[in-house]
Amino acid sequence: MTYQVLARKWRPRVFEEIVGQPHVVTALANALESKRLHHAYLFTGTRGVGKTTLARILAKAINCETGITAHPCGKCRACTDIDAGRFVDLLEVDAATNTKVDEMRELLETAQYMPAAGRFKVYIIDEVHMLSKHAFNSMLKTLEEPPEHVKFILATTDPQRLPVTILSRCLQFNLKPLAAPVIAEHLKRVLTAEAIPYEDHALTQLGKAAAGSLRDSLSLLDQAIAHGGGKVASAQVADMLGTLGGDLVWPLLERLAEGDGAGTVREAERIASRSVSLDGALEEIAAILHRVALAQVGADPEDDSDGARVKDLAARLDSGRVQVMYQIAVLGRRDLALAPDELAGFTMALLRMLSFVQAPAGKRSPGAGVPVAAPEGKPARAAIASEPSRREAPAQPPAEAAPAFDGNWTAFVEKLGLTGMAGMVARYGELASFENGHLVLVVPESHPMYAERAYQEKLKAAIGPYFGAGFRLSVRVGTTAGASVAAARSREAAERHATAAEAIEEDPFVRELVRDLGAEVVPSSIRPPEDSAGVPSKEKR
Numbered sequence: 001m002t003y004q005v006l007a008r009k010w011r012p013r014v015f016e017e018i019v020g021q022p023h024v025v026t027a028l029a030n031a032l033e034s035k036r037l038h039h040a041y042l043f044t045g046t047r048g049v050g051k052t053t054l055a056r057i058l059a060k061a062i063n064c065e066t067g068i069t070a071h072p073c074g075k076c077r078a079c080t081d082i083d084a085g086r087f088v089d090l091l092e093v094d095a096a097t098n099t100k101v102d103e104m105r106e107l108l109e110t111a112q113y114m115p116a117a118g119r120f121k122v123y124i125i126d127e128v129h130m131l132s133k134h135a136f137n138s139m140l141k142t143l144e145e146p147p148e149h150v151k152f153i154l155a156t157t158d159p160q161r162l163p164v165t166i167l168s169r170c171l172q173f174n175l176k177p178l179a180a181p182v183i184a185e186h187l188k189r190v191l192t193a194e195a196i197p198y199e200d201h202a203l204t205q206l207g208k209a210a211a212g213s214l215r216d217s218l219s220l221l222d223q224a225i226a227h228g229g230g231k232v233a234s235a236q237v238a239d240m241l242g243t244l245g246g247d248l249v250w251p252l253l254e255r256l257a258e259g260d261g262a263g264t265v266r267e268a269e270r271i272a273s274r275s276v277s278l279d280g281a282l283e284e285i286a287a288i289l290h291r292v293a294l295a296q297v298g299a300d301p302e303d304d305s306d307g308a309r310v311k312d313l314a315a316r317l318d319s320g321r322v323q324v325m326y327q328i329a330v331l332g333r334r335d336l337a338l339a340p341d342e343l344a345g346f347t348m349a350l351l352r353m354l355s356f357v358q359a360p361a362g363k364r365s366p367g368a369g370v371p372v373a374a375p376e377g378k379p380a381r382a383a384i385a386s387e388p389s390r391r392e393a394p395a396q397p398p399a400e401a402a403p404a405f406d407g408n409w410t411a412f413v414e415k416l417g418l419t420g421m422a423g424m425v426a427r428y429g430e431l432a433s434f435e436n437g438h439l440v441l442v443v444p445e446s447h448p449m450y451a452e453r454a455y456q457e458k459l460k461a462a463i464g465p466y467f468g469a470g471f472r473l474s475v476r477v478g479t480t481a482g483a484s485v486a487a488a489r490s491r492e493a494a495e496r497h498a499t500a501a502e503a504i505e506e507d508p509f510v511r512e513l514v515r516d517l518g519a520e521v522v523p524s525s526i527r528p529p530e531d532s533a534g535v536p537s538k539e540k541r
């Protein structure tokens with residue numbers, strides 16, 4: 001049996017299954033119910049928000065044998081053929097690959113013939129902005145005097161590139177990027193139906209990483225399932241995305257709330273050692289503080305697995321301090337590029353927060369006067385020692401602080417700390433060549449999806465600014481030498497695991513627990529053994 005990717009398996013077949021986009025769905029359904037049809041429809045919106053899906057449902061709605069309807073039956077010949085992609089009167093073209101005027105003309109010539117099986121001949125033209133000027137002109141002729149039996153459904157990610165003459169003849173619907181919680185909710189439904197176990201926080205992370213695209217969220221989910229060996233766990237997803245699992249930020253916030261300077265520095269180092277982006281860490285901290293502030297005025301909207309922890313912090317932290325900590329996190333992100341190194345910038349931002357948490361209670365106007373020095377205090381000093389001893393670095397423009405690509409791909413990737421889809425290709429990729437501004441990466445055969453266009457586009461957008469004009473990026477699947485960031489990480493993980501496994505094997509008590517009580521060992525919970533001096537030696541007679 002072949003595995004069908006989730007985005008295809010879960011393509012909605014009726015309007016009711018469309019997630020989000022209520023304004024579009026309602027307008028279309030109303031028009032269909034009152035049989036008000038337009039000659040040409042235009043769906044706009046970014047990748048993976050439902051343009052093609054809606055176009056196909058609309059094609060069914062106007063061709064269903066039960067009549068023009070907002071509820072196509074899904075059973076008649078027209079509906080089943082459209083679902084199977086073999087309806088003779090539905091012509092679907094990708095303008096990105098058929099830009100030539102001849103192809104367009106040929107296609108439009110068929111418009112004069114009556115539909116063979118359906119009520120209407122439907123032309124779905126995807127990425128319509130890619131058509132050449134001549135192709136547009138030839139389409140315009142048909143749009144100006146469309147035969148009664150012809151409907152156009154155009155889709156584009158870039159409506160600004162459409163000539164007004166075309167725009168003005170279409171009924172336009174703008175599809176919106178989907179909000180992260182809406183995406184997470186959809187993933188939950190998918191996983192429940194697929195009977196795949198998951199952790200809520202993992203879905204929250206995937207929802208954010210998809211950046212508004214349901215299709216991207218489903219391909220990320222495909223990979224999360226593969227990575228996680230059939231389940232979707234927060235730690236693995238964080239690892240896959242190159243972001244932080246919530247379980248790294250929370251202990252840090254806990255140390256901050258306790259006013260524990262040494263502990264804060266330790267947690268900061270622990271986060272840095274996971275080679276995740278510290279910018280992302282500050283972002284996550286700011287996001288949590290935002291929720292804490294909302295909870296303090298009784299308005300935390302999310303009811304998720306973190307709800308209790310948010311409430312707890314809300315009760316313990318003074319609201320003014322939450323404001324200031326938030327501000328420091330946000331400004332700290334901006335200053336990261338100017339810091340002597342990322343960890344220093346990160347640690348200093350945290351210690352600045354600490355200086356407020358620890359300050360004696362008193363009135364301080366929230367948000368005001370952020371740039372303060374840590375008060376004469378003990379915890380701050382501990383951290384200053386771990387600062388590289390560099391005095392007053394003159395302020396540099398961020399451009400100079402930005403890493404340059406010097407031919408060492410892995411070092412470049414580690415520096416940038418890319419997250420999301422861009423980070424995934426970046427970390428799995430190995431440099432094949434770099435000539436004349438053309439960067440070629442190879443990804444291993446085990447991860448062919450990273451060579452797909454969606455990933456390439458995300459990576460290109462993320463690193464393009466570091467390369468300048470004329471930059472090109474190609475990613476192909478091929479034989480790799482184990483020189484990628486991901487390969488190095490997995491070797492480290494394997495070593496850590498081996499060490500842990502060894503320790504477990506040697507410990508008779510743990511062995512007993514596992515054998516007699518069916519206990520499970522959580523590798524991340526293993527700590528170096530305590531001094532065993534206090535253990536009574538075996539009794540001897």
Ligand SMILES: Nc1ncnc2c1ncn2[C@@H]1O[C@H](COP(=O)(O)OP(=O)(O)O)[C@@H](O)[C@H]1O
Binds near residue numbers: 010020046
């Ligand atoms: N609004 C949506 N509701 C439900 N699923 C969606 C939605 N948008 C995208 N998808 C999922 O993503 C896949 C691709 O969506 P598609 O309609 O082709 O996006 P595009 O906007 O790029 O044309 C679908 O098969 C479906 O699984």
Ligand SMILES: [Mg+2]
Binds near residue numbers: 052053
């Ligand atoms: Mg599409």
Ligand SMILES: [Zn+2]
Binds near residue numbers: 073
């Ligand atoms: Zn039907």
